[in-house]
Amino acid sequence: MTLxxxxxxxxxxxxxxxxxxxxxxxxxxxxxxxxCPCTLPVGLGMAxxxxxxxxxxxxxxxxxxxxxxxxxxxxxxxxxxxxLAGRLGxxxxxxxxxxxxxxxxxxxxxxxxxSFYGPRLKEKQLAVLRKPGISGAFGYSxxxxxxxxxxxxxxxxxxxxxxxxxxxxxxLSLTFGIGRGLPFLFVGLFAGAVSRFAxxxxxxxxxxxxxxxxxxxxxxxxxxxYLALMQD
Amino acid sequence: xxxxxxxxxxxxxxxLCLGLLGWMGLMTLSYRQALKGEEKTTSQQSLQGTAKTVIxxxxxxxxxxxxxxxxxxxxxxxxxxxxxxxxxxxxxxVTYTQGKVSPEQLVKTINELGYQAGKPVEAKK
Numbered sequence: 398m399t400l401x402x403x404x405x406x407x408x409x410x411x412x413x414x415x416x417x418x419x420x421x422x423x424x425x426x427x428x429x430x431x432x433c434p435c436t437l438p439v440g441l442g443m444a445x446x447x448x449x450x451x452x453x454x455x456x457x458x459x460x461x462x463x464x465x466x467x468x469x470x471x472x473x474x475x476x477x478x479x480x481l482a483g484r485l486g487x488x489x490x491x492x493x494x495x496x497x498x499x500x501x502x503x504x505x506x507x508x509x510x511x512s513f514y515g516p517r518l519k520e521k522q523l524a525v526l527r528k529p530g531i532s533g534a535f536g537y538s539x540x541x542x543x544x545x546x547x548x549x550x551x552x553x554x555x556x557x558x559x560x561x562x563x564x565x566x567x568x569l570s571l572t573f574g575i576g577r578g579l580p581f582l583f584v585g586l587f588a589g590a591v592s593r594f595a596x597x598x599x600x601x602x603x604x605x606x607x608x609x610x611x612x613x614x615x616x617x618x619x620x621x622x623y624l625a626l627m628q629d
Numbered sequence: 630x631x632x633x634x635x636x637x638x639x640x641x642x643x644x645l646c647l648g649l650l651g652w653m654g655l656m657t658l659s660y661r662q663a664l665k666g667e668e669k670t671t672s673q674q675s676l677q678g679t680a681k682t683v684i685x686x687x688x689x690x691x692x693x694x695x696x697x698x699x700x701x702x703x704x705x706x707x708x709x710x711x712x713x714x715x716x717x718x719x720x721x722x723v724t725y726t727q728g729k730v731s732p733e734q735l736v737k738t739i740n741e742l743g744y745q746a747g748k749p750v751e752a753k754k
Contacts, residue, residue: 399689399745401719433691434698434743489717494693545692548716618694625697 400549403428404556411557411569419572422553426576429549435618436580439541442505442615443467443581444588445512445608446534460589463534464582470538471578472571475546479570480563482554488547495626497544502619504537509612538581546577680710682724683732686747687739690716695744702738706730722752 404411407421430436446467447460478485487493553573554566690696699721700714708729713722723735732749739746 400691401688401745429691432689433695435692435694486717489715491693491696491714491716494696494716498693498697545694548691548719551717622694622697625701626693 400425400429400432401552404552408556411553418557419568422569422572423576425549425553426573427579428576429546429573430577430580433545433549435541435545438615438618439545440581440584441611442508443534443538444584445611446508446537447585447588448512448591448608459530461586462531464585464589466531466534467538467585468578468582470535471542471546471581472574473535474539474542475550475574475577476567476571478543478547478550479554479567479573482551482566482570485547485551485554488543489551491626494544495623497540498619498622498626500540501544502616502623504540505612505616505619508533508537509609509616512609512612513606538578542574542577546574549573679727680724681727682722682752683735683749684752685721685723685732685735685739685749687714687719687721688745688747690714690719690744692716698742699739699744702742703735706734706738709735721746723749 403425407425410417410421443464447463478488550570550573553569557566557569687699690699693716696714696716700712703709703714703721703723704712706725708726709723710726711724714720715722721735721739725735736746736749
């Protein structure tokens with residue numbers, strides 16, 4: 398089932414502004430994450446980010462905070478996009494997509510380098526990295542959802558346009574963002590829990606390598622996207 | 630100064646180098662593929678004369694990666710001269726050489742990627 402099929406099936410309820418319409422929107426966000434091919438690589442990358450952060454910063458809460466920051470980045474971005482619905486078209490152009498994919502490739506590569514190199518850093522350097530770890534996760538997911546969620550959001554807003562209420566559009570976008578981010582939040586929390594479990598075991602080293610590998614894969618995935626869109 | 634208790638060997642550095650080398654290798658491969666695609670498009674443009682352009686509605690694309698996926702796969706078909714995929718209009722505009730590839734094959738290729746292609750419509754000139 399495509400997201401279009403899902404929205405077409407429940408489209409009538411979206412223009413009503415009822416509890417059902419918000420439930421449908423939340424589900425649409427989850428479906429969007431399920432059907433978007435970017436979810437798997439970025440989910441892996443995010444799990445890597447959380448794992449490496451939980452390990453390098455040696456803190457129980459760090460993984461949770463990074464996962465939450467990633468989730469918040471998606472929600473805030475989609476709420477803002479909903480508010481600036483008119484700009485969605487500009488975000489869907491091929492040239493925007495091209496540079497967005499290049500940006501994702503570079504950011505993921507940098508995250509992979511930090512993931513590999515993090516455990517070798519001294520405590521003072523890690524203390525400096527700790528804060529950007531959270532804001533970095535927020536920024537990463539903000540950029541990610543900018544490129545991956547505008548198309549489904551535009552579709553959702555166009556179906557719900559019958560009410561012609563900007564506040565309703567904003568609330569729908571917020572709900573959609575929560576649905577879109579929830580799978581990533583769960584993946585992040587799971588990855589953080591696994592990393593904490595592995596703190597004192599030989600798994601630690603393996604997880605660190607897998608984290609960096611996952612981020613390298615994300616970087617390669619977006620590089621492929623960039624190159625494919627460059628062929629004009 | 631106190632350091633983190635992970636092994637201080639050169640393994641991390643080696644892994645980092647290996648990872649970077651691997652990534653650079655993949656990057657080179659991707660770039661060569663991209664160049665190949667460009668060469669193919671150029672050589673096929675010389676076959677123009679029996680070219681036809683169709684617009685195919687595509688359902689299920691959510692981001693630039695989907696757009697790139699459709700574009701890359703359709704462009705790789707023999708006889709396809711040019712492909713433009715619009716995420717906003719949710720459609721693919723394909724120029725192909727008649728007799729070398731059919732609209733049905735274009736639709737089949739898109740469907741096999743997991744998207745839903747609609748009925749191709751001839752583009753107005």
